[in-house]
Amino acid sequence: MNSDAVLESVASKLGVTKSQLIDPENSSSAVKQALAEAHVIGDVRKYFEDRGVDLTSFDKKERDDKIILVKNFPFGTTIDEIGELFSAYGQLKRMLMPPAGTIAIIEFRDAPSARAAFSKLAYKRFKSSILYLEKGPKDLFTREPTTNEVATIPEQQQNEHAVEAKISANEILGESKEDDEIESVQGPTVAVFVKNLNFATTVQALSDLFKPLPGFVVATVKTKPDPKNSGKTLSMGFGFVEFRTKEQANVAISTLDGHVLDGHKLQLKLSHKQGTGTSASSIKKSGKSSKIIIKNLPFEATRKDLLELFGAFGQLKSVRVPKKFDQSARGFAFVEFNLMKEAETAMSQLEGVHLLGRRLVMQYAEQDAENAEVEIERMTKKVKKQVATQNLAAARLAGKGKIELEEKDEEDFDRDFQ
Template sequence: MSRIIVKGLPLYYTEDKLKTHFQKKGVVTDVKLVRNRQGESRRFAFIGYRSQQDAENAVKYFDKTFIDTARISVQPAKTFSDPTVPLPWREKRLQAKRQLQETEEKLKKLEEIQNKRRNKNTKKGVDAFIEDQVSSNPKLQEFLEVSKPSVQQKSWKNEDLVSAQPDNSTDLQSASLATENASDDEYEEFNGFQSEEEESEKMITLDEAENRQTQVETAQDDNKEEVKQSAEIDDLEWFKLRRKRIKEGEVTEEPEKSQDINKANDIQIEQVGQSAQHQSDDEEEPQLNEQDKAIQRISQTGRLFLRNILYSATEDDFRELFGTYGSLDEVHIAVDTRTGNSKGFAYVKFTSADDAVKAYLELDKQIFQGRLLHILPAEAKKDHTLTDFDLANLPLKKQRELKKKYEASKAQFSWNSLYMNNDAVLESVASKMGISKGELIDPTNSSSAVKQALAEAHVIGDVRKYFEDKGVDLTSFNTKERDDKVILVKNFQHGTTKEEIGELFSAYGQLNRLLMPPAGTIAIVEFRDAPAARAAFSKLAFRRLGKSILYLEKGPKNLFTKEASTEELESVSKTESKADTTEIMDIDNEEDVEISGPTVSVFVKNLNFSTTTNELTATFKSLPGFVVAVVRTRPDPKRTGKTQSMGFGFVEFKTKEQAENAIKIMNGHLLDGHQLQLKLSNRVSQGKSDTASAKKGKKSPKIIVKNLAFESTRNDIFELFSPFGNLKSVRVPKKFDKSARGFAFVEFSTLKEAESAMDQLQGVHLLGRRLVMDFADAESKDVEEEIERMTKKAKFQTGVRKMAQLRESHSGKRKLDLEDESEM
């Protein structure tokens, strides 16, 4: 655990004092001093460290030590999920209260169940006693039958009441006839009586049945005189009688049928109520259990919301923590776009929702980097991607473009990391040489492809050198891990400026640095925040810029070996303050003296081809220590007798300190629409003393050029070196068959011109071979040394001539002593 608990603190100790005291053993990430409701210290606190090792060292170092006069106890802190953690008093009281309530509810339920059982047993005993009494007493049974309402009696069960009434109905006539003729033919009369009874039952009218019911009810309830149903009773009286007999709300259906229906309805209502109750219980259950509800949401989205994280925590820290539970799709730390600082919460998206649930259950409320990590289910990320149906309705070209953009962040490019547009490479080389692309690559020449490859290799070499100077580790391109903050921008056309690239990417967030070599064929963009870099990558991948399409690739991790310099920050953000010009101008306010010692040269490139030496001099003349400025030119092949600028120049200063200050002031300065790029030149000026040159090795205006192609001619060498100064001689040694021997000598008028040629042509390819140049031995000014040198040369030539003669005569081998002076 990376969190510790400190007990026995003094009452007056504060969080700031705790942090100061405990940061001796590591970086303190969190300090929590526990207080009571009155704001007074409870004399214990929690301290969080960035790593577990720091926390363990703090426990060993601070345990049983003293703060002022109070002896403290330091132990590793435990999480809430630890079973050994004792419950607080408040939680214990709540648990006891819950248990008491549950016990009371159980007792109430048991009492209700016992009361229901007691009531049921009592009711069953009374009903059984009544049934026994009725079944044993026939008169009581008959009385109960007669006392029933007429609506609950069957018509054929009331023969006694019907026969007692003096009615002239067909039922009484048929009954009397049956008794009189009983002795004639019992079988036939029985059948006839039975049939007549059935017929009379079937022929009974509704009015007659109603009259019978009226008479029975009148005799039992009102004890009135019997009313005879005859034609003398008018309709009004009959209607009044009928009205009195119908009670409000009386049921006319059969009792058994109505009871069955009511029972069925009660059963259905009870079943529906029970099912609804079960459903409501099921719906209320996840609301009561917050953890189950969170698991359900996480299983749907697979996304976690993290809070109470360390403000200095990085996305890599959370990838390492959550990567052990499954594959991650995204880790996003919320960042304030104004300051670039973390907001203290993050999002983690898993590929599988099951892995997200597992990580939630195991890491929630655990200690990470000295803080209690709080994990909550996050909402699903808004997805604006098109569906397959929407893609099918788009043109095929648009479909491919969208698919490329979608797969850009996941795909591994087939080209190398320093891939460059071939057309941009040729234009860059042609611009550097001051010629057109058509002149560089002749379509009628069969070696055009070779020249193109050599030009690309040369530009890549310059790019590598530029990146190394800016602190880029080129070996990191071989690693597979990628950094979301770094983007490699490739395949843009030549002529695209650094400002255009910066303006394109700065719309998505703050840039930390922007590197673009002078060749203008590739760029590296580093964002301050990873979310801004991801947004720029997804929006700008395969976007058309000018006449070409941008190829973007995420840069490798640990690409830069140093932080962004001030110059790089100035080129990215115009708001960054430069060095104070007034302070630099006051560095050397001494009166001018004659330049008798060596001077320091500053190499100025990216000059406009229309910029002249006078304009360059006027730009740097106001700087302290300025000596001279010159723009390098070459003969104009299209205009005889005139020269043209080569796009670079040199400015000399008295001291190295003044030259470095000039670079700080003028680097990035706009001159004729071009942003100047300055750096210290490796060459030494004309004023360099002989002793200084001897320390760094012998230098002379004469250069030896090695690794020449055998097809190279003197004219090729002359055209290659003539733009850098006046040539005194160009010599290409040859063999006996007049073919080149693979090296040449070029002699300039001055040492400066020779150094400039070596600096600019180092690594240049000529006819498929990379030129290797070095200073040749200077010609001796001593007469004796010159005689000795010529003597050795003559001996060597004589020996070679004799060897050739022996080979021609086939006279065998003879020993030749080339060192014997008598053979001269």
């Protein structure tokens, strides 16, 4: 959901301005935004459940061509405006939009019309934002629409727009230009190894390049401690981009291999490193406990942020944010509640919530916690070895004036970072 729309919705409900809700000078503003998003998500879930939406169907991989989820539109957008936009491509069967006004579900009467709408409106500018569309899962609805849920777009209005709606043969056959966008990551992801990055290229720049491609999950740039500046890091000139499926990863490689980013020609290939994606269904299947591991945590997030965010759902027993030997964050954390029920509530309410722009990925920590500790120890030893090697190389360079360093190949990088 559009984070700005979420804040506008909460502020409107409380009868205050958005600036009053979020104080930019307050260090807890990011936590407030996350809690506001969790509150809106809870209201949205209840609204959809009351209207015959089976939320468990989102765990299914199979998609329904007639159902479209509409996201990222500005706050204040009405259901009539959304209906007018989509009715240009065919007859609508049902329209749902919660009072929060942050997401909508559109159901067409026939699949070809829905495919045409999806193809033409995906990533289309709408007011001050860009529309994000996702095909809904199979068996999303448990009943037929009621009178209030039936789309009622005037026939004359539909006819006025019908001239603009052109359905291609590909759309009728289901070969739309955009692949299905499934928000929750279904199982392990597939990583693409990105080599020859400019040392100045940031994670944001790499993400912006790959984000428009279907199946994009997350991008990372591998870094190491800066020996000259304590607490800072240096890019290692390579990274990984994760996709939902191997096919989508191959599409990314064929599309962007050789692309020039920040003056460097990128070299892409499939990595042996398995991605870290975790779906809601895999969370439910794992054993429950009072301890949660939070992944994809922003490096800027502090222990205080987690105390405030998770403390809203129960009494916390411990909060740990593991760090590297240079005190920089590792990107994950452990939160333990006094009661398992409190952990379940936090998992339920914070699923899909963003903190400092990153979507939190959570699962119950049992064996994972132990494995993570082993991983911490392994990575600590590896980084210390890298720093020692770098210092030795610098000493030799100063003494001899020339040194040849053997470049690691992609297999070594995969083995080091998987």
